[in-house]
Amino acid sequence: MADFLLTQVINYGAPLFGLVLFLGAVGFPVGASVILIAAGAFSQQGILNWLPTAILGLAGAIIGDVLSFGIGFYAKDWVDKRFGNSKAWKSAEESFAARAGLAIYLTRFLITALAIPTNLIAGGSGIQFRRFLTYDSLGEFTWIILYGGLGYFFGSQWELVSAFLSNFGGLMVGVVILVSGIALAIRKLKSESNQTLMQKN
């Protein structure tokens, strides 16, 4: 898939690049980060013009994010019916709302695998659209500059950068799951020990 899209980005340039980033933001497995790094390298080689490529890429990514935020927003009623009475869900919603800005910003470029779940949760948790759009635009801008810039500076060696960043992204997802699991386990153990102490007293 990525190979096919790389050929098409060479052939059709910035508009197709914008479309690829849009599809990636909506959830299609197009390897958007790989294409972004390659687009940086193509700009250095004179195949793409970096400014329209960056603008169309940014627009595609933001529109895709807004769409998945919208899906989360309209699925809110169903989620409320299904989990609305759950204490854990309420607590998760509150805890997300407190750190939503940081979560939205970091999942755009650091933990990209969690970007779409974050969009859906943000849409469903009633976060203001303007707030989402601000952090989303900042995050996507960082992503384009960071990944595209690395592709630009490494030029034809962009594949090395891509392998490095994709494994780093996977490592970050693992760290997030592991740390969250440990933190929740500690919290659960503490609450259980408190309950047993109260029962003894």
Add this chain to the structure above:
Amino acid sequence: MSPVKQRLLLVGMIVIGFAFVVFFGIRFFHAFRAFNGHRPPHFPPLGSQSVETDVSLIRDWMTIGYISNAYRLPHKLLYEALNIPPNGNERKSLKQLNDEYYPMEPGIVLAKVKATMLAIQPPVPTAMSPNTAMPPSTVMPPVTAIPPSTP
């Protein structure tokens, strides 16, 4: 959710997280080692274009037009070497060309393109050995004294 299910969920999260960290950690380490040895070739000014010379970087998703642009070679040469007409093939990747024109020889188009590029490129200059005699034409002329300047 029952306490047993909660515990199972937490154990699952920790196990999956740990597996991710180990799997991607090893891959990240290997990628870092490969990446660390390859600094950017130079810091190109914005808008400038570099000329590629390393044929090992050619991939089968590339088009003839892209290769000729990146390596600054006329695309006609590559089409001639492949014995393929340029018309109608401008947007096709090397893999597509291979599948269409050489379906019985997988990878032949990529190999032919690399061989053509190597044959066309000028030879890389090698360092001169210290024992190599200087050719006569390079003998330095005797130093002539500079006449003192008149006040």
